[in-house]
Amino acid sequence: MSEPLADHAPAKINLTLHVRGRRADGYHELESLVAFAGVGDDLRLVPGPHLSLRVGGPTAASVGDPADNLVLKAARLLAERVPGLETGAFHLVKRLPVAAGIGGGSSDAAAALRLLAQRNDLPLSHPALREAARLTGADVPVCLDPRARMMRGIGEELGPPLALPRLFAVLVNPRVPVETPAVFGALGLQPGQSLGGEVHPVPEAASIRSLLGSLEAARNDLEAPARTIQPVIGEALDLVARTGNCRLARMSGSGATVFGLYDDSRSAADAARFILGRRPGWWVEATSLD
Structure with a gap:
């Protein structure tokens, strides 16, 4: 074998x-x-x-x-x-x-x-x-x-692979499932409807600082509808935003997982401990993103 x-x-x-x-x-x-x-x-x-x-x-x-x-x-x-x-x-x-x-x-x-x-x-x-x-x-x-x-x-x-600098993050899920079709339904767009606006720029970031600046100017359009389905997502985002040295708090995909971004691994680990100390039943992981 x-x-x-x-x-x-x-x-x-x-x-x-x-x-x-x-x-x-x-x-x-x-x-x-x-x-x-x-x-x-x-x-x-x-x-x-x-x-x-x-x-x-x-x-x-x-x-x-x-x-x-x-x-x-x-x-x-x-x-x-x-x-x-x-x-x-x-x-x-x-x-x-x-x-x-x-x-x-x-x-x-x-x-x-x-x-x-x-x-x-x-x-x-x-x-x-x-x-x-x-x-x-x-x-x-x-x-x-x-x-x-x-x-x-x-x-x-x-698109082609991007050579982004490594980001340090904490991932937080309040252990509630969120079905993607329901979130898109809550977004409320009709077939054929366009939101317009500028095309998402491809990031060209040689440093964490410049990449975080690009991310802060962007968004997740599914965050608001997901929060109407599971309000605890807002609670998770608020808790992540309160952690020390958090540079950005945002939801991933259609939720309910949210993430915080930090300048170094120690800040991400400290954030994970802070959140678990207040919500021990949640899924919380300090990690890096590439």
């Missing part, structure tokens, strides 16, 4: 998220600067004749039926496009909260595709791999090669 393969599935953080409008087909056009955190899930593949998935870890109880997991969906979509694809048994160690706006399920699926690509000697640029990622979910393509970049359209338009 071949040796097991392992990969990390990092949390995806939307540092910005501008909604450009809603297309006639109902999908929303987005512009988002995406980065990836050090914290995430872990996925292991034991090569074998049967495709399967076992889920464990701190947040495994909230994952639901493994048969419906995006890991298996991605693997099956790839198998349909690559005759004789060698698969096996996946074991997912789930650490990220579910329905949290940080792409946990999408990142897991992307890690599965990377492992299958490694097992079958496929480059990440292989058309079948890219197509399987696109069909699995809107955030899977950007997670396939987890590096900071601009993401546009409904997630299918990816």
Whole structure:
């Protein structure tokens, strides 16, 4: 039997998220600067004749039926496009909260595709791999090669990797799920409606200070509608903003996870302790973003 393969599935953080409008087909056009955190899930593949998935870890109880997991969906979509694809048994160690706006399920699926690509000697640029990622979910393509970049359209338009300076962050989730369709519904755009405005600039930041300046001038357009669905998001943002040396507090994706940005790792760690001391039941992680 071949040796097991392992990969990390990092949390995806939307540092910005501008909604450009809603297309006639109902999908929303987005512009988002995406980065990836050090914290995430872990996925292991034991090569074998049967495709399967076992889920464990701190947040495994909230994952639901493994048969419906995006890991298996991605693997099956790839198998349909690559005759004789060698698969096996996946074991997912789930650490990220579910329905949290940080792409946990999408990142897991992307890690599965990377492992299958490694097992079958496929480059990440292989058309079948890219197509399987696109069909699995809107955030899977950007997670396939987890590096900071601009993401546009409904997630299918990816800019080149960006050499951003490392950011230090605290991620906070009040352990309430937020369903993305409900947030877009609360945004209230009609099919064909455009928000207009200037195009999101591609950041060119050689330092943390200049990058933070660019981020402060941007926004997350889903933050306000998400707060109407789960007001605790506002509480989490207020708590993060109160931490020492916090340079920016913002929600990621469609929530409910929020993040704070700091100049150094010590400030991020201090912020995590501050928040956990006041909300010990929340999910809180100090990490870095690249």
